[in-house]
Amino acid sequence: MQKSLIVALDFPKKQQVDHFLSLFGEEKLSVKVGMELFYQEGPTIVEALVASGHQVFLDLKLHDIPNTVYHAMKGLGKLGVSMTNLHAAGGSEMMKAGLEGLREGAVIAGKYVPSLIAVTQLTSMTEQRLREDLLVGASMNETVLHYAKKAAEAGLDGVVCSSLEANMLMEELGNEFRKVTPGIRMLGDDANDQKRVVTPKDARKLGATDIVVGRSITGAVDPVQAYKSILQQWQGVEIG
Template sequence: MAKPLMIALDFPSGEEALAFLSRFDEPSKLTVKVGMELFYEEGPSIIEKIKALGCDIFLDLKLFDIPNTVKQASKRLAKLGVNYMTVHGLGGSEMIAAAREGLDEGAKEAGVEAPTLLAVTELTSISDDVLKNEQNVDLPMKEMVLSLARTARGAGADGVVCSSQELETLNNALDDGFFYLVPGIRLPEDGVQDQKRVASPTFARENGASAIVVGRPITKNAYVKEAYDRYLSDWEG
Protein backbone atom coordinates (compact mmCIF):
# COMPACT_ATOMS: atom_id res chain seq x y z
CA MET A 1 0.00 0.00 0.00
CA ALA A 2 1.62 3.24 -1.17
CA LYS A 3 -0.04 5.29 1.58
CA PRO A 4 -0.73 2.82 4.37
CA LEU A 5 -3.37 2.79 7.05
CA MET A 6 -1.48 1.45 10.05
CA ILE A 7 -3.36 -0.44 12.76
CA ALA A 8 -2.02 0.22 16.26
CA LEU A 9 -1.60 -3.13 18.01
CA ASP A 10 -1.94 -1.67 21.49
CA PHE A 11 -2.51 -4.99 23.21
CA PRO A 12 -1.04 -6.14 26.55
CA SER A 13 0.22 -9.44 25.12
CA GLY A 14 1.45 -10.99 21.92
CA GLU A 15 -1.23 -13.65 22.15
CA GLU A 16 -3.96 -11.00 21.95
CA ALA A 17 -2.23 -9.14 19.13
CA LEU A 18 -1.83 -12.29 17.05
CA ALA A 19 -5.42 -13.33 17.76
CA PHE A 20 -6.55 -9.95 16.48
CA LEU A 21 -4.53 -10.33 13.27
CA SER A 22 -5.98 -13.81 12.73
CA ARG A 23 -9.38 -12.19 12.20
CA PHE A 24 -8.17 -10.84 8.84
CA ASP A 25 -8.26 -13.05 5.77
CA GLU A 26 -5.06 -11.54 4.36
CA PRO A 27 -2.91 -10.09 7.17
CA SER A 28 -0.03 -9.81 4.70
CA LYS A 29 -1.79 -6.76 3.26
CA LEU A 30 -1.74 -4.95 6.62
CA THR A 31 0.67 -2.43 8.07
CA VAL A 32 0.67 -2.56 11.87
CA LYS A 33 2.14 -0.48 14.66
CA VAL A 34 3.96 -2.14 17.54
CA GLY A 35 4.31 0.31 20.39
CA MET A 36 5.84 0.34 23.84
CA GLU A 37 3.16 -1.73 25.59
CA LEU A 38 3.43 -4.73 23.29
CA PHE A 39 7.18 -4.55 22.61
CA TYR A 40 8.12 -4.19 26.26
CA GLU A 41 5.94 -7.17 27.14
CA GLU A 42 7.06 -9.50 24.36
CA GLY A 43 10.41 -8.19 23.12
CA PRO A 44 11.79 -8.79 19.63
CA SER A 45 9.98 -12.14 19.31
CA ILE A 46 6.69 -10.38 18.59
CA ILE A 47 8.29 -8.67 15.60
CA GLU A 48 9.38 -12.04 14.22
CA LYS A 49 5.89 -13.50 14.67
CA ILE A 50 4.17 -10.57 12.97
CA LYS A 51 6.70 -10.56 10.14
CA ALA A 52 5.92 -14.24 9.59
CA LEU A 53 2.36 -13.18 8.74
CA GLY A 54 3.72 -10.85 6.07
CA CYS A 55 2.71 -7.57 7.70
CA ASP A 56 4.69 -4.37 7.32
CA ILE A 57 5.70 -3.12 10.78
CA PHE A 58 5.95 0.33 12.31
CA LEU A 59 7.99 0.04 15.51
CA ASP A 60 7.00 3.04 17.60
CA LEU A 61 9.33 3.28 20.59
CA LYS A 62 10.06 7.04 20.37
CA LEU A 63 13.73 6.72 21.30
CA PHE A 64 14.86 9.70 23.36
CA ASP A 65 18.31 9.65 25.00
CA ILE A 66 21.87 10.82 24.46
CA PRO A 67 23.03 10.38 20.84
CA ASN A 68 25.32 7.38 21.38
CA THR A 69 22.65 5.44 23.28
CA VAL A 70 20.09 6.15 20.56
CA LYS A 71 22.56 5.15 17.86
CA GLN A 72 23.31 1.80 19.47
CA ALA A 73 19.63 1.09 20.14
CA SER A 74 18.72 2.03 16.56
CA LYS A 75 21.43 -0.23 15.20
CA ARG A 76 19.98 -3.21 17.01
CA LEU A 77 16.36 -2.40 16.18
CA ALA A 78 17.16 -2.03 12.48
CA LYS A 79 18.31 -5.66 12.44
CA LEU A 80 14.74 -6.72 13.24
CA GLY A 81 13.73 -5.78 9.70
CA VAL A 82 10.94 -3.37 10.60
CA ASN A 83 9.72 -0.87 8.01
CA TYR A 84 9.33 2.28 10.12
CA MET A 85 10.81 3.46 13.41
CA THR A 86 10.52 6.56 15.61
CA VAL A 87 12.70 8.81 17.69
CA HIS A 88 11.49 11.86 19.58
CA GLY A 89 12.12 15.11 17.73
CA LEU A 90 12.77 16.96 20.97
CA GLY A 91 16.01 14.97 21.27
CA GLY A 92 17.63 17.38 18.83
CA SER A 93 19.57 17.16 15.58
CA GLU A 94 22.60 15.28 16.96
CA MET A 95 20.41 12.55 18.42
CA ILE A 96 18.33 12.20 15.23
CA ALA A 97 21.47 12.02 13.11
CA ALA A 98 22.84 9.33 15.44
CA ALA A 99 19.63 7.33 14.99
CA ARG A 100 20.02 7.60 11.22
CA GLU A 101 23.58 6.29 11.46
CA GLY A 102 22.54 3.43 13.72
CA LEU A 103 19.67 2.37 11.46
CA ASP A 104 21.85 2.40 8.37
CA GLU A 105 24.67 0.46 10.04
CA GLY A 106 22.36 -2.12 11.59
CA ALA A 107 20.42 -2.68 8.39
CA LYS A 108 23.62 -3.12 6.39
CA GLU A 109 24.97 -5.68 8.85
CA ALA A 110 21.71 -7.63 8.78
CA GLY A 111 21.26 -7.39 5.02
CA VAL A 112 17.87 -5.73 5.28
CA GLU A 113 16.48 -2.40 4.13
CA ALA A 114 16.90 0.42 6.64
CA PRO A 115 13.64 1.50 8.27
CA THR A 116 12.00 4.80 7.42
CA LEU A 117 13.08 7.09 10.27
CA LEU A 118 10.31 9.28 11.67
CA ALA A 119 10.72 11.97 14.32
CA VAL A 120 7.80 12.50 16.66
CA THR A 121 6.92 16.20 16.94
CA GLU A 122 4.24 17.01 19.52
CA LEU A 123 2.04 14.13 20.67
CA THR A 124 -1.60 14.34 19.59
CA SER A 125 -2.52 14.26 23.28
CA ILE A 126 -0.75 17.61 23.80
CA SER A 127 -3.02 20.65 23.70
CA ASP A 128 -2.08 24.27 23.07
CA ASP A 129 -2.54 24.92 26.78
CA VAL A 130 -0.07 22.18 27.75
CA LEU A 131 2.41 23.38 25.12
CA LYS A 132 2.34 26.89 26.54
CA ASN A 133 1.92 26.36 30.27
CA GLU A 134 3.66 23.03 30.92
CA GLN A 135 6.28 22.80 28.20
CA ASN A 136 6.76 26.58 28.39
CA VAL A 137 6.89 26.96 24.61
CA ASP A 138 5.96 30.40 23.34
CA LEU A 139 5.49 29.28 19.73
CA PRO A 140 2.02 28.35 18.51
CA MET A 141 1.58 24.60 17.98
CA LYS A 142 1.93 24.73 14.19
CA GLU A 143 5.17 26.72 14.37
CA MET A 144 6.58 24.42 17.06
CA VAL A 145 5.83 21.34 14.95
CA LEU A 146 7.33 23.00 11.87
CA SER A 147 10.50 23.84 13.82
CA LEU A 148 10.86 20.24 14.96
CA ALA A 149 10.20 18.97 11.43
CA ARG A 150 12.87 21.22 9.94
CA THR A 151 15.37 20.01 12.53
CA ALA A 152 14.46 16.39 11.84
CA ARG A 153 14.80 16.77 8.09
CA GLY A 154 18.15 18.48 8.41
CA ALA A 155 19.40 15.65 10.62
CA GLY A 156 18.49 12.89 8.16
CA ALA A 157 15.02 11.79 9.21
CA ASP A 158 12.70 10.63 6.43
CA GLY A 159 9.62 12.23 7.94
CA VAL A 160 7.75 13.16 11.07
CA VAL A 161 4.80 12.10 13.16
CA CYS A 162 2.39 15.00 13.49
CA SER A 163 -1.30 15.73 13.89
CA SER A 164 -3.49 16.46 10.88
CA GLN A 165 -3.79 20.07 12.00
CA GLU A 166 -0.15 20.79 11.12
CA LEU A 167 -0.17 19.10 7.70
CA GLU A 168 -0.96 22.17 5.63
CA THR A 169 1.76 24.21 7.33
CA LEU A 170 4.34 21.44 6.87
CA ASN A 171 3.48 20.74 3.25
CA ASN A 172 3.65 24.44 2.38
CA ALA A 173 6.97 24.99 4.15
CA LEU A 174 8.97 21.85 3.34
CA ASP A 175 10.03 20.26 0.07
CA ASP A 176 8.18 17.37 -1.52
CA GLY A 177 9.15 13.86 -0.47
CA PHE A 178 9.00 14.24 3.32
CA PHE A 179 6.88 11.58 5.03
CA TYR A 180 3.97 12.65 7.27
CA LEU A 181 2.54 10.00 9.57
CA VAL A 182 -0.66 11.09 11.29
CA PRO A 183 -2.13 9.46 14.42
CA GLY A 184 -5.23 10.72 16.20
CA ILE A 185 -7.49 9.58 13.36
CA ARG A 186 -11.19 9.25 14.12
CA LEU A 187 -14.36 9.05 12.07
CA PRO A 188 -17.07 11.41 13.34
CA GLU A 189 -19.07 8.56 14.87
CA ASP A 190 -16.13 7.40 17.03
CA GLY A 191 -15.07 9.09 20.27
CA VAL A 192 -11.78 10.99 20.56
CA GLN A 193 -10.80 9.25 23.85
CA ASP A 194 -7.49 10.71 25.13
CA GLN A 195 -6.59 12.41 21.86
CA LYS A 196 -6.76 16.21 21.61
CA ARG A 197 -5.87 16.98 17.97
CA VAL A 198 -7.91 14.59 15.86
CA ALA A 199 -9.29 14.42 12.34
CA SER A 200 -10.94 12.05 9.89
CA PRO A 201 -9.00 9.96 7.36
CA THR A 202 -10.43 12.12 4.57
CA PHE A 203 -9.12 15.30 6.19
CA ALA A 204 -5.67 13.76 6.62
CA ARG A 205 -5.59 12.58 3.00
CA GLU A 206 -6.76 15.90 1.57
CA ASN A 207 -4.13 17.78 3.59
CA GLY A 208 -1.18 15.67 2.49
CA ALA A 209 -0.71 12.84 4.99
CA SER A 210 1.57 10.02 3.80
CA ALA A 211 0.11 7.46 6.22
CA ILE A 212 -2.32 7.33 9.13
CA VAL A 213 -2.51 5.31 12.35
CA VAL A 214 -5.80 4.02 13.76
CA GLY A 215 -6.03 2.05 16.98
CA ARG A 216 -8.98 1.56 19.28
CA PRO A 217 -11.74 2.41 16.76
CA ILE A 218 -10.62 -0.75 14.94
CA THR A 219 -9.04 -2.97 17.60
CA LYS A 220 -11.82 -2.47 20.17
CA ASN A 221 -14.63 -2.79 17.66
CA ALA A 222 -16.79 -5.91 17.76
CA TYR A 223 -16.70 -5.96 13.97
CA VAL A 224 -12.99 -5.61 13.30
CA LYS A 225 -12.88 -6.14 9.54
CA GLU A 226 -15.87 -3.92 8.95
CA ALA A 227 -14.32 -1.14 11.06
CA TYR A 228 -11.02 -1.46 9.20
CA ASP A 229 -12.80 -1.33 5.83
CA ARG A 230 -14.69 1.81 6.91
CA TYR A 231 -11.48 3.61 7.80
CA LEU A 232 -9.66 2.33 4.73
CA SER A 233 -12.46 3.46 2.42
CA ASP A 234 -12.47 6.94 3.95
CA TRP A 235 -8.66 7.09 3.73
CA GLU A 236 -8.45 5.97 0.12
CA GLY A 237 -11.36 8.16 -0.94
Protein backbone atom coordinates (compact mmCIF):
# COMPACT_ATOMS: atom_id res chain seq x y z
CA MET A 1 0.00 0.00 0.00
CA GLN A 2 1.32 3.42 -0.97
CA LYS A 3 1.63 5.70 2.04
CA SER A 4 0.14 9.14 1.46
CA LEU A 5 0.63 12.56 3.00
CA ILE A 6 -2.74 14.32 2.97
CA VAL A 7 -2.73 18.10 3.36
CA ALA A 8 -5.71 19.42 5.33
CA LEU A 9 -7.21 22.39 3.48
CA ASP A 10 -8.66 23.89 6.63
CA PHE A 11 -9.56 27.19 5.04
CA PRO A 12 -12.97 28.89 5.00
CA LYS A 13 -12.88 30.13 1.41
CA LYS A 14 -11.97 28.88 -2.07
CA GLN A 15 -9.74 31.91 -2.68
CA GLN A 16 -7.47 30.83 0.18
CA VAL A 17 -7.38 27.28 -1.15
CA ASP A 18 -6.47 28.51 -4.62
CA HIS A 19 -3.68 30.70 -3.25
CA PHE A 20 -2.27 27.88 -1.14
CA LEU A 21 -2.29 25.37 -4.00
CA SER A 22 -0.77 27.90 -6.39
CA LEU A 23 2.39 27.81 -4.25
CA PHE A 24 2.92 24.22 -5.43
CA GLY A 25 2.71 25.05 -9.13
CA GLU A 26 1.58 22.06 -11.20
CA GLU A 27 2.18 19.51 -8.43
CA LYS A 28 -0.87 17.40 -7.59
CA LEU A 29 -1.45 16.81 -3.90
CA SER A 30 -3.54 14.55 -1.73
CA VAL A 31 -5.78 16.98 0.13
CA LYS A 32 -8.46 16.89 2.81
CA VAL A 33 -11.66 18.89 2.54
CA GLY A 34 -13.30 19.09 5.94
CA MET A 35 -16.42 20.64 7.41
CA GLU A 36 -15.11 24.20 7.52
CA LEU A 37 -14.45 24.41 3.78
CA PHE A 38 -17.27 22.13 2.59
CA TYR A 39 -19.97 23.92 4.55
CA GLN A 40 -18.83 27.28 3.16
CA GLU A 41 -18.26 26.31 -0.46
CA GLY A 42 -20.31 23.14 -0.94
CA PRO A 43 -19.70 20.31 -3.41
CA THR A 44 -18.32 22.67 -6.06
CA ILE A 45 -15.01 23.01 -4.20
CA VAL A 46 -14.63 19.24 -4.23
CA GLU A 47 -15.48 19.00 -7.91
CA ALA A 48 -12.96 21.75 -8.72
CA LEU A 49 -10.17 20.00 -6.82
CA VAL A 50 -10.92 16.66 -8.44
CA ALA A 51 -11.04 18.26 -11.89
CA SER A 52 -7.61 19.81 -11.19
CA GLY A 53 -6.14 16.36 -10.57
CA HIS A 54 -5.85 16.41 -6.79
CA GLN A 55 -6.76 13.36 -4.70
CA VAL A 56 -9.50 14.40 -2.28
CA PHE A 57 -10.27 12.98 1.15
CA LEU A 58 -13.73 14.34 1.99
CA ASP A 59 -13.74 14.49 5.77
CA LEU A 60 -17.37 15.05 6.84
CA LYS A 61 -17.58 12.36 9.55
CA LEU A 62 -21.20 11.40 8.90
CA HIS A 63 -23.13 10.18 11.96
CA ASP A 64 -26.89 9.69 11.74
CA ILE A 65 -29.49 6.98 11.31
CA PRO A 66 -28.61 4.38 8.63
CA ASN A 67 -31.15 5.62 6.07
CA THR A 68 -29.92 9.20 6.26
CA VAL A 69 -26.28 8.17 5.97
CA TYR A 70 -27.12 5.88 3.04
CA HIS A 71 -28.65 8.75 1.05
CA ALA A 72 -25.93 11.22 2.03
CA MET A 73 -23.18 8.81 0.99
CA LYS A 74 -24.99 8.13 -2.27
CA GLY A 75 -24.58 11.82 -3.06
CA LEU A 76 -20.94 11.92 -1.96
CA GLY A 77 -20.15 8.89 -4.11
CA LYS A 78 -20.90 10.96 -7.22
CA LEU A 79 -18.23 13.59 -6.50
CA GLY A 80 -15.15 11.62 -7.57
CA VAL A 81 -13.35 11.80 -4.23
CA SER A 82 -10.71 9.24 -3.32
CA MET A 83 -11.81 8.71 0.27
CA THR A 84 -14.51 9.77 2.71
CA ASN A 85 -15.57 8.86 6.22
CA LEU A 86 -18.20 8.39 8.90
CA HIS A 87 -18.25 7.83 12.65
CA ALA A 88 -17.84 4.23 13.82
CA ALA A 89 -19.92 5.21 16.87
CA GLY A 90 -22.94 5.23 14.56
CA GLY A 91 -22.89 1.43 14.66
CA SER A 92 -22.53 -1.46 12.25
CA GLU A 93 -25.81 -0.95 10.42
CA MET A 94 -25.03 2.69 9.78
CA MET A 95 -21.57 1.84 8.45
CA LYS A 96 -22.98 -0.82 6.14
CA ALA A 97 -25.67 1.54 4.88
CA GLY A 98 -23.07 4.24 4.24
CA LEU A 99 -20.91 1.85 2.25
CA GLU A 100 -23.89 0.71 0.20
CA GLY A 101 -24.88 4.29 -0.60
CA LEU A 102 -21.33 5.30 -1.48
CA ARG A 103 -20.99 2.39 -3.91
CA GLU A 104 -24.33 3.11 -5.55
CA GLY A 105 -23.54 6.79 -5.99
CA ALA A 106 -20.16 6.08 -7.56
CA VAL A 107 -21.64 3.57 -10.00
CA ILE A 108 -24.41 5.98 -11.03
CA ALA A 109 -21.82 8.70 -11.74
CA GLY A 110 -19.38 6.33 -13.43
CA LYS A 111 -16.71 7.00 -10.79
CA TYR A 112 -14.36 4.75 -8.89
CA VAL A 113 -15.76 3.77 -5.51
CA PRO A 114 -13.94 5.86 -2.88
CA SER A 115 -12.31 4.30 0.15
CA LEU A 116 -14.60 4.50 3.16
CA ILE A 117 -13.06 4.77 6.61
CA ALA A 118 -14.54 5.18 10.09
CA VAL A 119 -13.53 7.63 12.80
CA THR A 120 -12.67 5.75 16.00
CA GLN A 121 -11.83 8.52 18.46
CA LEU A 122 -10.83 12.06 17.56
CA THR A 123 -7.18 12.91 18.19
CA SER A 124 -8.39 15.76 20.40
CA MET A 125 -9.90 13.18 22.78
CA THR A 126 -8.05 12.05 25.90
CA GLU A 127 -8.54 9.02 28.12
CA GLN A 128 -9.89 11.29 30.87
CA ARG A 129 -12.41 12.98 28.53
CA LEU A 130 -13.43 9.58 27.24
CA ARG A 131 -14.46 8.61 30.77
CA GLU A 132 -15.83 11.91 32.04
CA ASP A 133 -17.50 13.37 28.93
CA LEU A 134 -18.59 10.23 27.07
CA LEU A 135 -18.99 7.88 30.06
CA VAL A 136 -16.93 5.23 28.29
CA GLY A 137 -15.53 2.76 30.78
CA ALA A 138 -13.13 1.03 28.38
CA SER A 139 -9.62 2.36 27.76
CA MET A 140 -8.73 4.40 24.68
CA ASN A 141 -6.98 1.42 23.08
CA GLU A 142 -9.87 -0.91 23.80
CA THR A 143 -12.39 1.55 22.38
CA VAL A 144 -10.37 2.25 19.24
CA LEU A 145 -9.76 -1.45 18.60
CA HIS A 146 -13.42 -2.33 19.10
CA TYR A 147 -14.56 0.38 16.66
CA ALA A 148 -11.90 -0.65 14.13
CA LYS A 149 -12.98 -4.28 14.23
CA LYS A 150 -16.61 -3.26 13.73
CA ALA A 151 -15.56 -1.12 10.76
CA ALA A 152 -13.67 -4.04 9.23
CA GLU A 153 -16.64 -6.35 9.75
CA ALA A 154 -18.88 -3.80 8.01
CA GLY A 155 -16.60 -3.93 4.96
CA LEU A 156 -14.88 -0.57 5.38
CA ASP A 157 -11.34 0.03 4.18
CA GLY A 158 -9.89 1.42 7.40
CA VAL A 159 -10.22 3.95 10.18
CA VAL A 160 -9.19 7.36 11.37
CA CYS A 161 -7.12 6.96 14.52
CA SER A 162 -4.08 8.34 16.29
CA SER A 163 -0.71 7.03 15.17
CA LEU A 164 -0.34 5.86 18.76
CA GLU A 165 -2.96 3.18 18.03
CA ALA A 166 -1.78 2.30 14.50
CA ASN A 167 0.60 -0.50 15.44
CA MET A 168 -2.06 -2.20 17.57
CA LEU A 169 -4.51 -2.05 14.68
CA MET A 170 -1.91 -3.33 12.22
CA GLU A 171 -1.29 -6.36 14.41
CA GLU A 172 -5.01 -7.07 14.74
CA LEU A 173 -6.28 -6.15 11.27
CA GLY A 174 -3.27 -6.33 8.96
CA ASN A 175 -1.25 -3.97 6.80
CA GLU A 176 -3.92 -3.38 4.15
CA PHE A 177 -6.45 -1.98 6.63
CA ARG A 178 -5.92 1.77 6.40
CA LYS A 179 -4.84 3.72 9.47
CA VAL A 180 -5.38 7.37 8.56
CA THR A 181 -3.80 9.48 11.27
CA PRO A 182 -4.28 13.18 12.03
CA GLY A 183 -2.51 14.86 14.94
CA ILE A 184 0.82 15.07 13.10
CA ARG A 185 3.28 17.73 14.21
CA MET A 186 6.95 18.43 13.64
CA LEU A 187 9.13 18.76 16.73
CA GLY A 188 8.62 22.20 18.21
CA ASP A 189 5.26 22.82 16.54
CA ASP A 190 2.30 23.91 18.65
CA ALA A 191 -0.08 20.99 19.25
CA ASN A 192 -3.05 23.41 19.30
CA ASP A 193 -6.22 21.48 20.20
CA GLN A 194 -4.74 18.08 19.35
CA LYS A 195 -3.86 15.80 22.27
CA ARG A 196 -2.56 12.50 20.85
CA VAL A 197 0.16 13.86 18.54
CA VAL A 198 3.30 12.36 16.95
CA THR A 199 5.91 13.38 14.38
CA PRO A 200 5.77 12.11 10.77
CA LYS A 201 8.80 9.92 11.49
CA ASP A 202 7.12 8.32 14.49
CA ALA A 203 3.86 7.86 12.58
CA ARG A 204 5.77 5.88 9.95
CA LYS A 205 7.45 3.72 12.58
CA LEU A 206 4.15 3.13 14.39
CA GLY A 207 2.44 1.74 11.30
CA ALA A 208 0.23 4.58 10.05
CA THR A 209 -0.73 4.13 6.39
CA ASP A 210 -1.69 7.76 5.76
CA ILE A 211 -1.03 10.96 7.67
CA VAL A 212 -3.13 14.12 7.64
CA VAL A 213 -1.23 17.36 8.22
CA GLY A 214 -2.83 20.78 8.44
CA ARG A 215 -1.42 23.69 10.38
CA SER A 216 2.19 22.48 10.32
CA ILE A 217 2.02 23.05 6.55
CA THR A 218 -0.73 25.59 5.94
CA GLY A 219 0.41 27.82 8.81
CA ALA A 220 4.12 27.64 7.98
CA VAL A 221 6.11 30.64 6.77
CA ASP A 222 7.11 28.53 3.74
CA PRO A 223 4.34 25.94 3.19
CA VAL A 224 6.13 24.24 0.29
CA GLN A 225 9.31 23.69 2.29
CA ALA A 226 7.30 22.51 5.29
CA TYR A 227 5.49 20.04 3.03
CA LYS A 228 8.77 18.73 1.63
CA SER A 229 10.31 18.33 5.09
CA ILE A 230 7.28 16.44 6.41
CA LEU A 231 7.15 14.29 3.28
CA GLN A 232 10.82 13.37 3.66
CA GLN A 233 10.29 12.34 7.29
CA TRP A 234 7.17 10.40 6.37
CA GLN A 235 8.91 8.55 3.55
CA GLY A 236 11.97 7.83 5.66
CA VAL A 237 14.36 9.94 3.60
CA GLU A 238 17.51 10.72 5.54
CA ILE A 239 18.64 14.32 5.13
CA GLY A 240 22.39 14.85 4.86
